[in-house]
Amino acid sequence: xxxxxxxxxxxxxxxxxxxxxxxxxxxxxxxxxxxxxxxxxxxxxxxxxxxxxxxxxxxxxxxxxxxxxxxxxxxxxxxxxxxxxxxxxxxxxxxxxxxxxxxxxxx
Numbered sequence: 202x203x204x205x206x207x208x209x210x211x212x213x214x215x216x217x218x219x220x221x222x223x224x225x226x227x228x229x230x231x232x233x234x235x236x237x238x239x240x241x242x243x244x245x246x247x248x249x250x251x252x253x254x255x256x257x258x259x260x261x262x263x264x265x266x267x268x269x270x271x272x273x274x275x276x277x278x279x280x281x282x283x284x285x286x287x288x289x290x291x292x293x294x295x296x297x298x299x300x301x302x303x304x305x306x307x308x
Contacts, residue, residue: 216241218291220249221258224270225292231267258288 214222219239223230232250236243250270253259256279260271274289 228270
């Protein structure tokens with residue numbers, strides 16, 4: 202039996218990629234807003250942001266009561282199949298050339 206084409210039990214991009222894309226679009230986004238957009242819990246978003254920070258893909262600075270995130274899109278992908286590319290390629294393909302939040306090295 203063939204599954205319905207609208208079934209979303211798998212996706213091409215991981216939740217890590219979705220969170221990174223949301224933050225690239227809006228560097229001062231609240232994590233609960235990211236959670237709503239991605240369709241995961243706020244706690245899961247917190248864990249993903251911690252992973253991205255630990256991996257060097259993001260840094261966080263406090264601005265008043267909000268966080269401001271800076272992307273480090275020059276970092277390579279973690280999987281060996283795509284490790285020859287950096288994350289800026291994915292962001293460029295999805296968001297276009299005008300990334301609002303890239304580190305100076307990734308420009």
